[in-house]
Amino acid sequence: MADMLAFAEARGGELRKVALEAVTAARRAADATGGGSVAALLIGPPGIGNHAPELGRAGADRVLVVEHEALAHCLPEVFAATAAKVIGDGGFRAAFFSASAEGRDLAPRVAAKLKVSMAADITSFGFDGDAMTAMHPVYIGKAIVTERLTGAPAIVTLRPGAIDAVETAKPGTVEAISPAMDPASARVRVKETVEQKGATLDLGEAPVIVSGGRGLRAAENFKLVEELAAAFGNAAVGATRAVTDDGWRAPTDQIGQTGRMVSPDLYVAVGISGAVQHLAGMRTSRVIVAINKDKDAPIFKIADYGIVGDLFEVVPVLTEAVRRARGAKS
Amino acid sequence: MHIAVPIKRVPDTETRFTIAADGKSVDTTGLKYDMSDFDGYAVEVALQLAEKHEGSEVTVVSLGPDAVQETIRKALSMGATRGIQLKAADIPFDGFAIAQALASELREGNYDLILFGRNSTDSANGVVGTMTAELMDLPCVTAISELHIDGNRGTARRELEGAAEMVEFPLPAVLTIDEGIARPRLPGLKGIMAAKKKPIEVREAALGRPDLVIEKMALPPERSAGRIVGEGPGAVPELVRLLQTEAKVL
Ligand SMILES: Cc1cc2nc3c(=O)[nH]c(=O)nc-3n(C[C@H](O)[C@H](O)[C@H](O)COP(=O)(O)OP(=O)(O)OC[C@H]3O[C@@H](n4cnc5c(N)ncnc54)[C@H](O)[C@@H]3O)c2cc1C
Numbered sequence: 001m002a003d004m005l006a007f008a009e010a011r012g013g014e015l016r017k018v019a020l021e022a023v024t025a026a027r028r029a030a031d032a033t034g035g036g037s038v039a040a041l042l043i044g045p046p047g048i049g050n051h052a053p054e055l056g057r058a059g060a061d062r063v064l065v066v067e068h069e070a071l072a073h074c075l076p077e078v079f080a081a082t083a084a085k086v087i088g089d090g091g092f093r094a095a096f097f098s099a100s101a102e103g104r105d106l107a108p109r110v111a112a113k114l115k116v117s118m119a120a121d122i123t124s125f126g127f128d129g130d131a132m133t134a135m136h137p138v139y140i141g142k143a144i145v146t147e148r149l150t151g152a153p154a155i156v157t158l159r160p161g162a163i164d165a166v167e168t169a170k171p172g173t174v175e176a177i178s179p180a181m182d183p184a185s186a187r188v189r190v191k192e193t194v195e196q197k198g199a200t201l202d203l204g205e206a207p208v209i210v211s212g213g214r215g216l217r218a219a220e221n222f223k224l225v226e227e228l229a230a231a232f233g234n235a236a237v238g239a240t241r242a243v244t245d246d247g248w249r250a251p252t253d254q255i256g257q258t259g260r261m262v263s264p265d266l267y268v269a270v271g272i273s274g275a276v277q278h279l280a281g282m283r284t285s286r287v288i289v290a291i292n293k294d295k296d297a298p299i300f301k302i303a304d305y306g307i308v309g310d311l312f313e314v315v316p317v318l319t320e321a322v323r324r325a326r327g328a329k330s
Numbered sequence: 331m332h333i334a335v336p337i338k339r340v341p342d343t344e345t346r347f348t349i350a351a352d353g354k355s356v357d358t359t360g361l362k363y364d365m366s367d368f369d370g371y372a373v374e375v376a377l378q379l380a381e382k383h384e385g386s387e388v389t390v391v392s393l394g395p396d397a398v399q400e401t402i403r404k405a406l407s408m409g410a411t412r413g414i415q416l417k418a419a420d421i422p423f424d425g426f427a428i429a430q431a432l433a434s435e436l437r438e439g440n441y442d443l444i445l446f447g448r449n450s451t452d453s454a455n456g457v458v459g460t461m462t463a464e465l466m467d468l469p470c471v472t473a474i475s476e477l478h479i480d481g482n483r484g485t486a487r488r489e490l491e492g493a494a495e496m497v498e499f500p501l502p503a504v505l506t507i508d509e510g511i512a513r514p515r516l517p518g519l520k521g522i523m524a525a526k527k528k529p530i531e532v533r534e535a536a537l538g539r540p541d542l543v544i545e546k547m548a549l550p551p552e553r554s555a556g557r558i559v560g561e562g563p564g565a566v567p568e569l570v571r572l573l574q575t576e577a578k579v580l
Pocket residue numbers: 212213214215216239240241242243254255256257258259260270271272273274275276277278281291292293294297309310311312367
């Protein structure tokens with residue numbers, strides 16, 4: 001029986017989906033070790049504690065809430081100091097963060113403060129005697145390792161989407177705690193948060209991604225990709241490095257080896273050749289569709305369905321057909 | 331300004347990997363190696379800063395067997411000032427073990443900036459930079475895609491999912507470099523010649539205990555090639571039908 005901690009990530013006063021994934025993982029871990037208890041750590045501006053019941057329903061027995069006006073965005077020094085104190089004092093067997101931008105930033109700080117090694121970007125896990133075992137993709141997803149992490153507490157980050165958040169029906173108790181460090185003494189400060197224009201759905205969370213490559217020929221032609229994404233209703237827009245390098249899309253839209261790694265239910269590649277560096281970021285998508293005028297383009301080697309043709313002719317027709325198909329359903 | 335850039339030697343990712351007989355590593359026969367992607371970006375950022383600030387030095391540090399000298403030499407031929415090899419029989423998988431060795435070396439250097447890659451392309455842990463910063467008790471900003479240095483303060487753009495932050499920090503600091511900031515320059519002939527005369531110091535790595543080890547390595551399931559539904563807009567109805575009835579994603 002071992003107790004687990006989950007770091008519940010929030011942004012803009014709202015919980016992120018990865019928060020529920022972390023709690024679900026911690027619940028599963030506690031149950032796997034014979035039914036320990038699960039605590040969730042939730043840090044944010046005043047009012048963030050209102051989200052505690054959602055964490056309870058995902059499996060947290062206790063929600064530790066830190067509310068502070070200065071913590072509306074993540075100050076890594078304060079968040080990490082607080083998490084390290086909670087984890088160190090609480091006797092937890094393991095602590096689960098998300099391998100999101102914020103989790104990837106915080107977890108190594110926490111591990112180093114606690115003087116333990118950590119396992120990053122894991123897709124599954126288990127316990128084996130005094131070790132935690134986990135799977136983790138290496139070599140840009142071209143191989144997968146099973147790794148053994150000894151030492152306690154075990155700090156891990158979970159690949160977003162690798163674990164489906166589930167709902168139990170327990171509220172969980174709430175405890176208010178204070179930050180372990182005065183936010184005013186943080187050395188690194190956030191001057192400004194830049195919300196990306198038009199980015200409604202995050203690439204990591206969207207069930208459908210429509211991505212465009214150099215085949216689109218110019219920035220303004222990306223409206224074809226945007227319209228197709230809009231027709232799906234639940235899609236985000238991605239791009240290749242050729243496109244982000246030319247400034248047609250923001251660097252954050254880039255998918256691949258040096259961009260985002262995504263795994264949606266459906267990935268539609270429009271005018272993308274399928275370079276290994278691009279495939280590295282999307283090859284684990286459940287269903288892949290490719291539209292390319294070159295029948296020998298490498299993208300067709302991994303696509304489930306392909307249309308060989310001029311995207312400027314195919315995409316508008318597809319957009320209309322998807323719109324109609326979805327209209328007929330609702 | 332004195333800038334340090336820890337760089338990792340990694341197998342070229344274009345390679346078709348096979349698993350070695352031990353079942354926990356890749357077969358290294360015939361593998362080509364290079365500097366990890368983001369470390370190339372970091373070296374470039376360091377060189378551009380050094381060019382702007384007179385009297386600057388760029389030191390690259392690589393931990394591993396003697397083969398890492400090749401990677402160090404590449405950075406020197408791009409324009410770095412000097413190299414340090416932290417000698418180890420092999421490169422541990424455990425990022426904390428590496429971070430401890432890097433921290434104990436970098437502590438001695440009095441660097442104004444230490445630039446890491448966001449993550450390495452082989453082990454892909456993305457922890458070494460942040461852990462090193464923590465061990466050195468230095469301010470740290472991760473995954474930055476823009477950087478401005480003004481005296482003893484810096485501003486960086488930090489990428490989050492679907493958003494970004496502009497953050498301010500004091501020097502000395504540790505930064506991890508993300509996509510979008512710079513492309514590594516190609517070493518020219520002059521650079522390659524000059525690099526031959528640049529110093530590489532070699533010291534034993536003070537590695538931490540490896541508590542994270544690989545037990546098994548496997549290749550992911552192959553994705554079987556699908557089918558070409560058809561050519562041109564005429565193929566759209568069939569594609570939509572397949573997405574609805576077969577793939578069930580619409
Ligand atoms: C260190 C490193 C890291 C990298 N990281 C990444 C990464 O993270 N992500 C990434 O994407 N790339 C990355 N790359 C770049 C990668 O190697 C490729 O250059 C890039 O993915 C190519 O983008 P593309 O498919 O848009 O362009 P291209 O390869 O030029 O392909 C364009 C495609 O569009 C098709 N096309 C053209 N016109 C039409 C039309 N009218 N209708 C239909 N199809 C058409 C063409 O047939 C072609 O297949 C990296 C490279 C390096 C060296």
